[in-house]
Amino acid sequence: MFDLFLLAGLPYLAVFTLVAGSLWRFFTRKFTYSALSSQFLENNAVFWGSLPWHLGLGIVLAGHTFAFLFPQVFIGITGSIWMYLLEVTGLVASVTAFAGLSVLLVRRLLTSRIAAVTTFMDVVILLFLIFQVALGILTAVLYPWGSAWAPGTFSPYLWSLVSFSPNIGLVGNLPVVVKLHLAGAWVLLLLVPFSRLVHAFSLPFRYFFRRPQIVVWNKRY
């Protein structure tokens, strides 16, 4: 029953809240969308925190997304050089992300200038992220070669959710650590509209294509 909520109810709740909440926030309180950088107040530790965290996260997320979108690519990967390569890359990236997060947390709690701009939600988010990354690393270490077994469990599970016929049997028998990692992801998505995480939607892709100068006219021509 609890599994049903965490793995089938929570995902829908989370995604609905994520979409509706972020849109609501975007259209009613646009000003609150910001990366809320604190580099200005503390210029050293942030380098060792923010950069490794975001880069590590980028690689790990790219891996997860790829496994979700193209699970068939991973068929027959077991034991091949590609599997080890993938696993090592993922492990290094997640440990890098974990180290970055730890630096960020310590910095946030110990620097008085940062404490001045820290909200309750900032700490909650940081702790959740650390917890989530730790679970991911644990999964990789305790139940190795995820790149071999995840495309047969994690990917179809997500697709079953996407097609509105949730099949939690696909992941129901996985170890607790893995299930917690799954549930943690849904909780994080749920928290996005209520936290600074909305800045992820602001990734500036359009910058590549725009002209250097932007001119806005007051008159109508």
Next chain:
Amino acid sequence: MTIRSHVSMVFHLDKCIGCHTCSVACKNIWTDRDGADYMWWNNVETKPGTGFPVQWENQEKYKGGWKVDGGKLKLRSQSKSGHWFNLFYNPNQPGLDEYYEPWTYRYQDLFDAPAGTDQPTAIPVSKITGEPVEIKSGPNWDDDLSGSPVYAMNDPNFGELTVQEKEQLLEVENIAMMYLPRICNHCTNPACVAACPSGAIYKRGEDGIVLINQDKCRGWRACVAACPYKKIYYNWKTGKSEKCILCYPRLETGQAPACFHSCVGRIRYMGVILYDADRIEASMKVPDQDLVESQRSLILNPHDPEVISEALKSGISPETIEAAQNSPVYKYVMEWKLALPLHIEYRTAPMLFYVPPMLPVMGRVENGKYNHTVDEFFTGIERARMTMEYLSNLFSAGNREILTYAIRKMLAVRYYRRFREAAGFDLDRVKEILAAADCTEDQANAIYEMTSLPTVEERFVMPPVQREMAIQPVLDPEVCKGCTGFGSVASPERGL
């Protein structure tokens, strides 16, 4: 040719007394808020000096402005792909310590202190953390300290000054210094606009004012790094960047910006300039030495019938063209060539021009006597206390010829006016000096009138804002929602 109009500025440094009234006027109106308390949209620096934030002119450190790379103009601070990494950590962004930690005093302690033999004191506390701070620097920490080796010797503009030239500048007992009031230059080729990943910064089409859309800004801070003048500030509380808005709400109601209006020395002029928007990039790609002339070539003569008809075609109103014809800025920059851009070598084509200071330039103590009547006239410029080398590093990208031209002309005007007001000057000699400075009697009188006797209406020639032509009155508000005018109507709350 696409002609645009620009509300542009001249600061006459020979008249600046360094009183900071402009800074205070601005601070009281715009930045007296938490998060903005360290910002000085307008500040006045003592030169030689390190400025605010410290050493802002050192682009080796801050990487502001543009560079020419493979025949193209590129930002120094980031490349189109490299900017991704700068989102997470910007190596070129100055931190709080390069500005200063804003503080207040615990005044309550003065009342609450127990009776004792000592005077109670109000200790300084940080406005960010509330903790006691030891004040190490402030918004204008090196005011008038030009001769101090700690500050002045660190000035990035010294470059290739000879030892003798440096000594000339820094003779401790005879400090030579000048004031440099700075606001946003509202550049025609703004690096901040080009750097903004969110596309939140824009130039207003009608008057060229550079603004940040606070709803679009995501606090990536690329603009702070890209602006070579460090005139964009990051609000640490709201997580948005802010800058000088040239008091556009005042401009739109026919008033000069607060810093202009409050200026005690009346050094500030404001007027319209017409320029060719198609040639901006091309004009900023020439070698350093030619940049001043190249920027001047962008600016069009508002009296030229061809320019007028083109301007009308580009949608510029007849009222704006008329304002451009009466613009004091056009006179200073184009007709008299007295006003020069600050650090044009950053290639942003700033629209704020400075008439270089003459007073600290010419005076010289010899044998204990202050002497500024140079017999050999123009050759005295070369021995000036504020050396031409230094001033040209500030105002003409090292081109001494352009800088000296302005100083010579000012000197000639002064000599001519002395001839008009006092006895004992020879007319032939006066004419000779005027001719040598490329100046006529009429021009000398015009310069004198505009420098010494201008009225408010002559100093600030602003075009009518033409609200009746704006989008809001002619378009259904539902259609143009958010496309112009007041974007944000919510209170500036920090995001969670």
